[in-house]
Amino acid sequence: MRFMVMVRATKDSEAGVLPDEKILTEMGKFNEELVKAGVMLAGEGLQASSKGARVRFSGSKRTVIDGPFAETKELIAGFWLWQVKSKEEAIEWVKRCPNPFSGESEIEIRQVFEAEDFGAGFTPELRQQEERLRARVAAKKKKKK
């Protein structure tokens, strides 16, 4: 199973304040542990939303909005992609993560869609079902415009 693990932004991260030396060192060690455990697939820090942009979709209209964005709690400051056997394993690893910021913070865990989710019992019939589901999800996304 794969999970995207997202570090939620804070006022500090949005202000471009870099975490202190101690946190950086501990985070470095944590990332090393993830690599040594064969869990880490990818991971990056994201720059503040002041350097980013959004594109709004409304019918055929596209509107570009430059950052920064006010709702800090809607933003993420960094992410990982992990390969683990279960959500519980992802949670256990997150519990071992050093606090990415001084003060309160939050890390969110989301499972990635994959055919392999269905394990060894993933018969051709189930695979077909999954294809149909994907198509339906894609169609729904198109409809939302």
Added chain:
Amino acid sequence: MTASSTHGAIDAVWRIESAKIIAGLARIVRDVGLAEELAQDALVAALERWPESGIPDNPGAWLMAAAKNRALDYYRRTKLLERKHEELGREIEAEHEMAAADFAAAVDSALDDDIGDDLLRLVFTACHPVLSTEARAALTLRLLCGLTTDEIARAFLVPEPTIAQRIVRAKRTLAETRVPFEVPRKDELAARLASVLEVVYLVFNEGYSATAGEDWMRPALCEEALRLGRILAELAPEEPEVHGIVALMEIQASRAAARIGPSGEPILLLDQDRSRWDHLLVRRGLAALARAEQLGGRLGPYALQAAIAACHARSRTAEETDWARIAALYDALAQIAPSPVVELNRAVAVAMAFGPAEGLALVDALASEQALKHYHLLPAVRGDLLVKLGRLDEARAEFERAASLTHNAREKKLLLDRAAASHKIRVVK
């Protein structure tokens, strides 16, 4: 927290910690079987306590301490049993107490030392060549990956008691032949590493291509093999073949979603929709290959196979494939790890690079190869080349022969379809 959600969390902790605990204990008690038993005892203790007390803040340390206590108990029990046959006196008891303290100190120092060394020792021990490859695979999945006997049995499509017996016998063999718990010496390292990588690749292949029946993939084994490979790459970063095998597995795994069609039919590499390849895994594979190449020296067999896979991985379309490079890589592979199958693959690459006639010459040289007598891909490849040369009747016979040799139902259909098609098409020059 409910008991069942705690169990899920405990399973997760076990998956993360068990190999390290077994490895640390094995260094002390010098017996991987005993080490696993003691580790399992600690797990039982956790399953009994944690649903009530909650999961401790440092569950790994808790388990290690619990396992160490059980190791001490075991030591005391066996020493006491020995002492029972002798005179029991205060001095002997005092001696015993000191010995127990030494033991405890030894355990403490062992657990402080780099657990990476112990993990590497465990890898080499579980993959010792005195064991059959099947036994090594079962033991590795058990001790290093933390899979249950049931999970291993389901993965290999054999009954659970078979795996249970295999593991018991493997542990007994290691104990009886007194396999030392150590990393092999430099002069033995290459050969011993080869037997480790053989196990990793066996597990990967078992997951990647079913050996019997309809299902083509058992994804979980691919993940375990990849995880093990990635762990090894950090435990032995100076070994190019470790990076080579990781590169090979990452790239092969990248094709998982593209290999099977909507009704479960296999899709050959050259026909796959490359947009369905997992490009994260491709990038990881290419990075691992670069690590192997940067270590210098001649590429070994896994790195060479990875380099071949990388040629495909780098091409946006099948038409852009650098077949000349692939043929050259197969030349190199044929020199250091020759086999009839390598030669057959080389023939395919040569045909793609230099024309079907050149390829056919190499394939025909394999006609009398004993090892390929029942290998369905030999006539399949020959059939393909004959089609390209316009020799359709001969091609049809080859595809029919290939179909008769394969056990996989879907593959059989694919080949019979090609045989039928060889009857109809006209090759336009």
